[in-house]
Amino acid sequence: MKNINVNVDHVTRVEGHGNIVVNVKEGKIEECKWEVVEAPRFFEAFVRGRRYLEIAHITSRICGICSIGHTLASLQATEAALGVKISEQTRLLRRILIQGENLQSHVLHAYFLAAPDFVGAPSVFPLVKTHPEVVVRALRMKKLANDLCDVFGGRTVHPITPTVNGFTKLPEIKEVKDIRKQLVDASPDLEATLALFKTLKIPAFERETEYISLKSKEEYALYDGVIASTDAGTTPVANYRNWTNEYLVPHSTAKYAKNVRDSYMVGALARFNNNHDQLSPRAKKAAAELGLKTPCYNPFMNTVAQVVEVVHAVDESIRLIDEVLDKGLKEEDRRILLKAGRGVGAVDVPRGILFHDYTYDKNGICTEANCIIPTNQNHANIQKDMEALLPQILNQPPEEIRLKLEMLVRAYDPCISCSTHLLKVKFV
Amino acid sequence: MKPKIALFDFASCEGCQLQVVNLEAEMLDVVGAVDIVQFREAMTEKSDDYAIAFVEGSITREKDIPRLKKIREQAAVLVALGACATIGGVNCLKNYQPLDEVRKYVYGDKADWYETFAARPIDAVVPVDYYIHGCPMHKAEFLKVVKSLLMGKKPDIPTYPVCVECKRAGNVCVFDLGLTCLGPVTRAGCGAWCPTYRDNCVGCRGLVPDPNANAEREVLQKHGLTVEQAIGQFRIFLGYSEVAK
Numbered sequence: 001m002k003n004i005n006v007n008v009d010h011v012t013r014v015e016g017h018g019n020i021v022v023n024v025k026e027g028k029i030e031e032c033k034w035e036v037v038e039a040p041r042f043f044e045a046f047v048r049g050r051r052y053l054e055i056a057h058i059t060s061r062i063c064g065i066c067s068i069g070h071t072l073a074s075l076q077a078t079e080a081a082l083g084v085k086i087s088e089q090t091r092l093l094r095r096i097l098i099q100g101e102n103l104q105s106h107v108l109h110a111y112f113l114a115a116p117d118f119v120g121a122p123s124v125f126p127l128v129k130t131h132p133e134v135v136v137r138a139l140r141m142k143k144l145a146n147d148l149c150d151v152f153g154g155r156t157v158h159p160i161t162p163t164v165n166g167f168t169k170l171p172e173i174k175e176v177k178d179i180r181k182q183l184v185d186a187s188p189d190l191e192a193t194l195a196l197f198k199t200l201k202i203p204a205f206e207r208e209t210e211y212i213s214l215k216s217k218e219e220y221a222l223y224d225g226v227i228a229s230t231d232a233g234t235t236p237v238a239n240y241r242n243w244t245n246e247y248l249v250p251h252s253t254a255k256y257a258k259n260v261r262d263s264y265m266v267g268a269l270a271r272f273n274n275n276h277d278q279l280s281p282r283a284k285k286a287a288a289e290l291g292l293k294t295p296c297y298n299p300f301m302n303t304v305a306q307v308v309e310v311v312h313a314v315d316e317s318i319r320l321i322d323e324v325l326d327k328g329l330k331e332e333d334r335r336i337l338l339k340a341g342r343g344v345g346a347v348d349v350p351r352g353i354l355f356h357d358y359t360y361d362k363n364g365i366c367t368e369a370n371c372i373i374p375t376n377q378n379h380a381n382i383q384k385d386m387e388a389l390l391p392q393i394l395n396q397p398p399e400e401i402r403l404k405l406e407m408l409v410r411a412y413d414p415c416i417s418c419s420t421h422l423l424k425v426k427f428v
Numbered sequence: 429m430k431p432k433i434a435l436f437d438f439a440s441c442e443g444c445q446l447q448v449v450n451l452e453a454e455m456l457d458v459v460g461a462v463d464i465v466q467f468r469e470a471m472t473e474k475s476d477d478y479a480i481a482f483v484e485g486s487i488t489r490e491k492d493i494p495r496l497k498k499i500r501e502q503a504a505v506l507v508a509l510g511a512c513a514t515i516g517g518v519n520c521l522k523n524y525q526p527l528d529e530v531r532k533y534v535y536g537d538k539a540d541w542y543e544t545f546a547a548r549p550i551d552a553v554v555p556v557d558y559y560i561h562g563c564p565m566h567k568a569e570f571l572k573v574v575k576s577l578l579m580g581k582k583p584d585i586p587t588y589p590v591c592v593e594c595k596r597a598g599n600v601c602v603f604d605l606g607l608t609c610l611g612p613v614t615r616a617g618c619g620a621w622c623p624t625y626r627d628n629c630v631g632c633r634g635l636v637p638d639p640n641a642n643a644e645r646e647v648l649q650k651h652g653l654t655v656e657q658a659i660g661q662f663r664i665f666l667g668y669s670e671v672a673k
Contacts, residue, residue: 012472039439039488040542045530046521050664057630058664061518064443064564108449112470123471128459135456143452154625156450157443157564161625168626248538 002027004394006402010037013113013123014414020405022390032390034383034409036254044369052078052338052364053164059356059371060158063415065108067158068101068149069349070356072223073371077356078164080343082364084336089329090166095223096320097152097162098347102222103313104145104156105350106268106306109413110197111138114303117407118200134196141189141310144182148317151175166334173329180321183314190311194286197307203404206297207388209381210261211270212243214348220271220278220312222348228274230295231260237346240355244372256380257372263380266352267412268305269296280315283308299385302411306350338364351375351415375414382412431578434466434478435509436499438485438492439519439547443564444510445469445484451567458571461578476502480577482560484509486519486547493553500554505577508549508556509570511563511665515634518563519547520667549668558583563632563665566618586616589636590629591644594620602628603651610662612644613655632665 006022017038023031047058056074060067072094079086112124121127128135146156151171153159161167215234216225226234227243235243246255258264276294287308292301342359352374359368385408393401435445449455449470465475481503487496500506511517522530523546531539550556560573576583590611602609602623610631611623622629636642639655648658659666
């Protein structure tokens with residue numbers, strides 16, 4: 001019987017700080033733990049007292065990678081609280097922005113953070129020498145996504161133009177046409193991406209869990225809709241607290257969540273399981289080529305689902321841009337009347353469903369805030385997956401065990417800064 | 429031999445490190461000119477032998493201090509990356525509230541599990557050689573600083589206010605759009621990023637060296653604001669600055 005100690009202090013190639021602790025004595029698992037050790041930042045406490053126009057700019061800073069998603073969820077919550085109904089134009093432009101962020105974030109994760117494991121490299125940097133065409137393609141696709149976000153949001157990291165009830169500045173039609181052309185021209189890169197990810201060997205592992213995402217009659221939901229669960233049907237966004245049930249554990253600075261079972265999963269795989277029928281035809285074809293079928297219970301396939309969403313993001317952006325070009329863009333009156341109230345916003349961001357919830361007084365000053373981050377909702381599921389995976393791989397060499405566990409964590413694309421920066425137990 | 433560089437982060441959104449990755453084509457030039465030996469967000473391999481350290485994030489708890497001091501001991505050159513590191517950034521908003529109350533609001537009856545102290549920029553703990561300001565930092569400025577360091581030169585960072593760049597860009601003054609703007613007292617170098625998109629400057633690059641003495645403060649006066657009043661309205665990034673205290 002063997003003893004195994006795996007201590008991964010600060011898992012690399014993820015956003016933020018988390019540890020894996022495994023302790024096996026004489027073949028018996030004594031400890032198997034996913035720990036989050038990131039410094040907490042207390043956003044929900046310190047947005048109180050700030051004005052409604054500042055809130056999205058502040059909460060965007062929860063996360064550099066998904067700052068567009070935080071901005072949009074924040075604006076939705078503020079608008080719901082203040083009773084603001086946004087125009088179709090605003091909704092259309094925001095839907096393009098969230099596609100841009102999904103594209104940017106997924107390319108970063110699939111190529112830069114996850115792929116090195118599959119080719120046995122410790123990071124993307126050695127690949128510059130060994131697989132230059134792959135790195136150059138990844139950078140080109142990432143630039144396309146960033147340019148798309150720049151056109152519609154002014155900036156990819158912490159967007160400038162999205163504001164309460166509209167945009168401070170609309171994109172120029174010429175820029176919109178240029179970026180459309182670039183999206184169309186990306187087809188060879190998409191094909192090469194599929195060819196690459198088809199060759200990756202995904203570990204065989206399955207554990208069925210509850211999958212939660214947004215759902216919409218209109219489209220593969222990212223920007224708005226209702227909350228959907230594979231176990232529990234659907235519920236309005238405003239009911240999010242009853243489905244997230246956050247709790248604290250002593251070894252983690254991030255909160256955990258559960259709904260029907262002990263844990264649930266959010267993110268690309270959850271969206272795929274819930275909404276695959278609404279993917280673009282080309283994205284559906286990509287899923288078939290990559291061997292992704294619903295229902296899929298293998299968390300390692302989350303990276304594959306992200307690649308499928310990369311294809312969908314390009315197709316959907318083109319479709320939405322055509323709508324912009326068809327209708328044209330016009331300056332709109334963004335003025336609103338302030339009133340006291342509470343509102344909830346939900347956006348399905350790259351790592352899963354995200355909730356912002358604010359209360360304002362009659363002067364537009366924030367008095368209460370609560371945010372529930374995708375990675376918080378995944379922590380318990382990562383823990384349960386580790387507990388299920390470890391006994392299956394115990395006979396492998398310690399280095400292999402360590403790598404598999406790290407790959408498992410990485411497959412979730414955790415955004416640990418996010419998850420610890422927004423913890424809260426006091427409910428309004 | 430190529431200089432060995434490392435990237436580290438404390439309390440932050442890691443968006444400035446993402447800006448490094450977002451350099452795209454230029455990233456390959458940077459990767460070719462230096463030897464990146466530690467970058468947890470992007471790589472597994474690591475070494476503690478480095479000459480230049482880029483540090484993102486603010487210091488918000490006791491156990492951050494020895495980690496930062498160790499980085500300072502090793503690095504010949506320490507560069508603060510982005511507003512959290514250079515001026516404290518959004519993290520300092522919590523400093524305006526009693527910290528025990530802040531902890532309770534977020535962690536309820538488990539507040540004692542989570543240590544925190546007043547957020548601060550890294551030069552409140554160790555000496556900093558160079559500053560790359562902004563939230564997020566500007567990619568062009570990062571490249572400029574890296575190039576200067578590689579040539580052994582001191583990077584040239586503006587000491588004049590954002591107003592100067594805004595006028596140069598021919599922007600409509602956002603005061604005339606009905607907004608209040610910190611451009612008159614905020615350090616330039618971002619190309620008046622936010623006002624160019626018709627939003628107000630929120631001071632993410634910190635104040636110009638002497639905000640009360642610079643010529644642009646008249647813009648504030650014209651709109652009925654003193655420097656102190658303007659900064660008081662904008663605590664988003666300036667929570668740690670002396671003027672706002």
